[in-house]
Amino acid sequence: xxxxxxxxPEAYAIAQAELERQRNTLELIASENHASAAVLEANAxxxxxxxxxGYPHKRYYNGCENADRAELxxxxxxxxxxxxxxxxxxxxxxTSANIACYMAALGARDKIMGMDLAHGGHLxxxxxxxxxxxxxxxxxxxxxxxxxxxDMDEIRDLAKRAKPKxxxxxxxxxxxxxxxxxxxxxxxxxxAFLLADIAHIxxxxxxxxxxxxxxxxxxxxxxxxxxxxxxRGALILCREAWAKKVDSAVFPxxxxxxxxxxILAKAVAFAEAAKPEFAVxxxxxxxxxxxxxxxxTEKGWRVVTGGTDNHMFLIDLRSRKAELTGRExxxxxxxxxxxxxxxxxPFDPRPPAQTSGLRFGTPATTSRGMQQAQMRQIAQWIDDxxxxxxxxxITTRIAGQVRELxxxxxxxxxx
Ligand SMILES: *Cc1c(COP(=O)(O)O)cnc(C)c1O
Numbered sequence: 001x002x003x004x005x006x007x008x009p010e011a012y013a014i015a016q017a018e019l020e021r022q023r024n025t026l027e028l029i030a031s032e033n034h035a036s037a038a039v040l041e042a043n044a045x046x047x048x049x050x051x052x053x054g055y056p057h058k059r060y061y062n063g064c065e066n067a068d069r070a071e072l073x074x075x076x077x078x079x080x081x082x083x084x085x086x087x088x089x090x091x092x093x094x095t096s097a098n099i100a101c102y103m104a105a106l107g108a109r110d111k112i113m114g115m116d117l118a119h120g121g122h123l124x125x126x127x128x129x130x131x132x133x134x135x136x137x138x139x140x141x142x143x144x145x146x147x148x149x150x151d152m153d154e155i156r157d158l159a160k161r162a163k164p165k166x167x168x169x170x171x172x173x174x175x176x177x178x179x180x181x182x183x184x185x186x187x188x189x190x191x192a193f194l195l196a197d198i199a200h201i202x203x204x205x206x207x208x209x210x211x212x213x214x215x216x217x218x219x220x221x222x223x224x225x226x227x228x229x230x231x232r233g234a235l236i237l238c239r240e241a242w243a244k245k246v247d248s249a250v251f252p253x254x255x256x257x258x259x260x261x262x263i264l265a266k267a268v269a270f271a272e273a274a275k276p277e278f279a280v281x282x283x284x285x286x287x288x289x290x291x292x293x294x295x296x297t298e299k300g301w302r303v304v305t306g307g308t309d310n311h312m313f314l315i316d317l318r319s320r321k322a323e324l325t326g327r328e329x330x331x332x333x334x335x336x337x338x339x340x341x342x343x344x345x346p347f348d349p350r351p352p353a354q355t356s357g358l359r360f361g362t363p364a365t366t367s368r369g370m371q372q373a374q375m376r377q378i379a380q381w382i383d384d385x386x387x388x389x390x391x392x393x394i395t396t397r398i399a400g401q402v403r404e405l406x407x408x409x410x411x412x413x414x415x
Contacts, residue, residue: 022411024403025337026378030312030361031172031200033229034368034411035269042268043231048261055247070264077270081206084214084237089266090250090258094199094223095124097234098168099131101219103249104242105166105193109137113159113192114168115150116140119346122172122197139164143174143346148305150174152182159186169213170197170221173343173359175293175308177210184216195219199234201310203227203363206273207282210310218242227285227311227363230269233262281366285311288362291372295379296360301386304345304357312361314345317386324386326355332390333358337402338382368409377405 005012022034035043052067053060056075059067071089078087091097102112112132114125119142123130126138139162144151159167169183180196187194196213202222204210213220220237224230238246251258272278286309293303293313302319317324326342333340344350345357365374381398388394 023406025334025339025406026402027364028338028340028360028362028378030359030363031223031226032361033226033363034413035225035229035231035265036272037413038272039229039231039265039268040413043261043265045261045264047264048259050260051257052260053251053257055251067260067263070260070267071258074263074267074270077267077274078235078237081270081273082212082214082220082237084220085240086238086243086246088236088238088243088246088250089233089263090255091221091234091236092255092259092262093232094122094197094221094234095130096250096254097221097223097236098122098124098195098197100236100246100249100254101195101221101238102132102136102166103253104245105195105218106136108135110166111137111139111162111164112166112168113139113141113162113164115171115174116142118344118348118352119143120171120174121168122170122199125168125170125197145347148346149176150178152179152186155183156186156189159190159192163190164192166193166195168195168197169217170195170199172200173312173314175289175303175305175310175313177309178213180211180213180216183213187218193218195221197221199223200226200312203229203273203278204282204286204310207279207285209279209282209286219246224266224269227282228269228273229363229367230273231262231265233259233266235266284371285362285366287372288366288370288375289313289360291375292360292362292379295376296382299379299383301383311363312359314343314357314359316345316357318356321386325350326357327353328390329358329386332385332395333382335390336381336385336395336398337406338378338385338398365409367412368406370405370409374405374409 051061052064056068074089075087115121127133167187194217196217201210205212223234225232289308293308302316304314330342342355343357343359348356
């Protein structure tokens with residue numbers, strides 16, 4: 001970053017500080033990951049300067065020949081890794097990808113049904129203060145009270161009563177396999193469309209450690225920066241019959257010019273995901289999450305649903321410390337360089353700013369090459385800190401050990 005460091009030392013210092021932070025801490029936030037150097041280089045390429053409103057060979061600007069090549073490459077690779085008929089790689093984020101699908105399938109005030117945010121859903125699935133909740137009539141399903149899992153019979157009953165025009169299957173904080181075939185069956189029974197939002201699990205789907213929704217859903221949306229390990233952004237997959245409506249919903253419906261540098265970086269990430277090593281990576285993410293969850297359970301922290309099938313899980317802090325909130329626990333851990341987030345657990349009596357849970361995910365540590373042995377070590381540190389109420393001496397000792405582990409397993413974009 002020679003030019004940045006010379007022209008704007010202040011901005012350069014921020015970029016360097018973030019790199020140092022990533023090196024010296026452990027990223028356990030389930031939605032985060034470390035993209036490869038190749039992805040980051042494409043993301044910083046000259047395509048950043050280019051306006052390319054429209055779609056390949058149908059642009060509103062001239063000079064788009066390289067933009068066309070980038071977008072066609074990303075589309076072809078996305079279709080190949082997901083086995084989809086059509087891909088739109090332009091959405092800037094997962095939320096706008098979802099809104100584009102709503103625009104394609106629904107009219108104003110139509111009914112949608114998604115997972116309650118407080119039970120693991122996403123704000124774009126109908127939260128009242130999000131666009132999805134403001135402009136559509138929302139019914140939310142929850143997990144089952146006793147199993148804390150999605151109960152497809154309960155969801156069917158609710159769908160039959162609410163009669164939504166679109167059902168959304170997908171979550172941000174749910175540790176179990178989602179039965180997309182069962183969701184499709186329910187949608188079919190009531191004549192609804194199905195949107196599968198695989199923002200969190202897309203990398204697991206491509207790596208074949210989670211069943212794919214592509215054969216079952218009318219629309220599939222995903223971010224590209226979570227388990228998929230690409231640049232920040234999103235994409236939409238659908239059948240050819242929906243292609244036109246989806247494309248016009250994204251542009252000109254919702255966005256102006258696409259981020260062509262980001263689309264080139266998505267193409268690179270899809271090529272990485274197509275490699276056999278990526279399936280090994282995806283399987284290791286799940287193995288690591290299982291190990292971390294098992295180790296936390298052994299130390300007496302209750303894991304919501306009792307375990308995990310994917311890349312993440314929630315712990316119920318009340319199982320060891322009745323008074324401890326997620327807010328406080330996440331703060332103590334971050335003092336030692338262990339970065340996780342407070343999260344509501346199902347039927348949580350505490351408000352979202354406090355919470356009774358913590359969410360842990362393994363995509364980023366797995367990208368650094370960590371395996372089960374490191375997960376055991378991390379669980380030990382988490383338990384030490386939480387058991388001793390963030391004690392300063394213990395935190396300082398563990399912060400040093402976290403830094404040492406970080407040096408052994410460098411973040412992949414600095415190799
Ligand atoms: C992360 C996420 C999104 C999209 O997030 P953006 O921040 O808008 O990119 C959408 N749906 C689910 C389920 C998510 O977890």
